[in-house]
Amino acid sequence: MKNNRKATEINLTEKQEQHLRKLAQGTHSQLHYKQRAEYLLLANEGYNNSDIARECDCHRKTVRKWRNRWEQAEAELKIIEKEQPHKLKSFIQTVLDDEYRPGAPQRFKPEQIAEIIKLACQSPESLGLPFTHWSNSLLAKEAINRGIVDTISARHVGRILDEVDLKPHRTQSWLNPKFEDPEQFKAEVKEVCDIYAKATELESNGTHVICTDEMTGIQAIERCHPNLPGKPGYIERYEQEYTRKEEDFVNHIKDVVETDPEGNFIFIMDQLNTHKSESLVNYIIEECELEIDEQTLGKKGNSGILKSMETRKNFLSDPAHNIRIVYTPKHSSWLNQMELWFSILKRHLLNKRASFKSVEELEERIKEYIEYYNKNLAKPFLWTYTGKILKK
Numbered sequence: 582m583k584n585n586r587k588a589t590e591i592n593l594t595e596k597q598e599q600h601l602r603k604l605a606q607g608t609h610s611q612l613h614y615k616q617r618a619e620y621l622l623l624a625n626e627g628y629n630n631s632d633i634a635r636e637c638d639c640h641r642k643t644v645r646k647w648r649n650r651w652e653q654a655e656a657e658l659k660i661i662e663k664e665q666p667h668k669l670k671s672f673i674q675t676v677l678d679d680e681y682r683p684g685a686p687q688r689f690k691p692e693q694i695a696e697i698i699k700l701a702c703q704s705p706e707s708l709g710l711p712f713t714h715w716s717n718s719l720l721a722k723e724a725i726n727r728g729i730v731d732t733i734s735a736r737h738v739g740r741i742l743d744e745v746d747l748k749p750h751r752t753q754s755w756l757n758p759k760f761e762d763p764e765q766f767k768a769e770v771k772e773v774c775d776i777y778a779k780a781t782e783l784e785s786n787g788t789h790v791i792c793t794d795e796m797t798g799i800q801a802i803e804r805c806h807p808n809l810p811g812k813p814g815y816i817e818r819y820e821q822e823y824t825r826k827e828e829d830f831v832n833h834i835k836d837v838v839e840t841d842p843e844g845n846f847i848f849i850m851d852q853l854n855t856h857k858s859e860s861l862v863n864y865i866i867e868e869c870e871l872e873i874d875e876q877t878l879g880k881k882g883n884s885g886i887l888k889s890m891e892t893r894k895n896f897l898s899d900p901a902h903n904i905r906i907v908y909t910p911k912h913s914s915w916l917n918q919m920e921l922w923f924s925i926l927k928r929h930l931l932n933k934r935a936s937f938k939s940v941e942e943l944e945e946r947i948k949e950y951i952e953y954y955n956k957n958l959a960k961p962f963l964w965t966y967t968g969k970i971l972k973k
Contacts, residue, residue, distance in 0.1 A: 589648040591624035596662055598625065600670050604677075617677045620647045650676060671743040678736075689730060694741055696729045701742060701749045715749040717742070769910040776847060776907060777918070788845040791837060792919040795830070795853075796926070827858045834861065838868060838904060846904045851914040856906070857890045861897060869903045921962055926950065 593601065604610050604618040616637065623633045630648070634641040651658075654676045662669050701720055705712050712719065717735040724730050724738070742748065776783070780790040838846055850856050859881050866873050879885015879892075886896045897906045909916040930950045937943040 588624070588630050588645065589652045591621055591648060591651060593621070593625045594659075594662060596666070596669060597658065597673065598622070600673050604673070613679075614674065614677055617647050620644050621651055624648055624651075647677070667746075668744050671740050674743075675740060688737075689733070693730055697724050697733075697738065697741055698745055698747065700724060700727070700729070701747055720749075766910050766913075769908070770913070770916065772907060773849060773909055773916050776849065783847070787843075788847060789841065790847050790849065792849045792917050793833070793837070794850060794914070794917055794919045794923070795855075796923050827855050827860050830855045831858070831860045831864050834904075835864065835868075848904070848906045849909065849917050849919075850906060851909050851917060852894070852911055854890065856908070857893045857897060859887055859893070862886060862893050865897060865902060865904055871902070918962055925954070925958075929954075 601618040601622055604614045605622055607615070610618075616639070619637055620633055620639075620643075623636060624644075628636070630641045630644040633644045637644070654672075658669070658672065658676070661672050697720065700723060701715055705715060705719070710723070717739045720742075721733050721735045721738045724733055776790055783790055834848070837848075855861075862878075865871070866878075873886070877885055879887045881887040882889070886892055894908065898908060899905065914920060926947070930946065937946065
């Protein structure tokens with residue numbers, strides 16, 4: 582006999598739908614979360630259980646189970662979304678967990694949860710433990726060892742940390758730039774960003790804006806043995822074993838300028854010593870046909886334009902020159918868009934899998950990649966930095 586029972590109606594709020602969509606589409610979401618979130622999203626769009634089962638390649642009873650589960654938790658979901666919205670994400674995951682029971686009493690006292698959070702905020706090494714950072718399983722084990730709880734799963738620890746947005750397993754580097762003059766820093770950042778904003782207009786008027794930098798640490802490494810490709814149960818494996826010059830940089834600038842000898846150039850670069858060299862000053866004087874007498878030019882370390890890196894920098898950044906250098910502030914080389922492209926090159930070619938027999942092969946592979954990138958991948962970078970100084 583045909584079952585005419587009507588499927589449980591699902592009406593998600595905007596926030597509930599947002600969280601479920603992130604679970605369904607997230608690249609790091611666990612598979613069971615992705616599947617169950619997808620059932621509910623389709624149900625919210627009005628699909629019946631049979632249609633969802635066909636769409637998701639599962640049994641109709643499975644879809645019904647999770648629709649019913651959501652309905653059982655709906656009252657609690659509304660209360661949490663209204664009174665504790667920061668806990669909505671973790672509670673949705675709890676609803677989608679196998680062990681969820683609506684209205685089940687809380688397993689741990691507030692003081693126990695507080696102790697687990699306190700533990701997560703301390704360095705394991707400061708507690709005499711032989712590891713550098715916490716994982717959920719290590720926190721669970723240590724909470725039991727210290728008598729905070731009798732038993733707790735790594736997953737439950739993860740939910741506790743999610744509720745307070747605490748991620749002890751993650752790390753991020755931080756550099757506090759030493760701004761001797763904050764106003765000067767802002768002015769230098771503005772100058773770089775203004776040039777980016779006007780780059781198209783400048784190009785139409787015959788001025789090329791070029792971001793340039795050296796990429797350090799490139800080595801032609803040939804592995805002792807070929808890489809072993811990935812296969813079920815194994816990730817790809819690779820064999821473990823395996824100076825900057827002032828003249829080189831000036832030659833690079835010359836090569837770029839020779840692409841349009843009659844054009845004007847603005848080079849964006851950081852403040853490395855080689856970017857403020859005597860050789861670069863002499864090249865600019867010659868190429869721009871500037872009339873500079875010996876006294877004005879002076880002597881390196883003694884007098885005139887060549888006296889110091891600061892005096893050479895002031896000369897090289899003169900906007901009156903046909904070839905001008907605009908320097909990014911110190912500790913802010915990330916303002917140079919060339920750094921963005923270097924990161925792409927590292928990910929795609931100069932990574933752990935790479936193997937090169939010679940410098941010549943390395944050079945050829947980089948040229949091949951540049952040609953491929955320009956043909957298939959090149960697109961404008963979306964520049965979003967507003968110039969605001971980051972604070973802790």
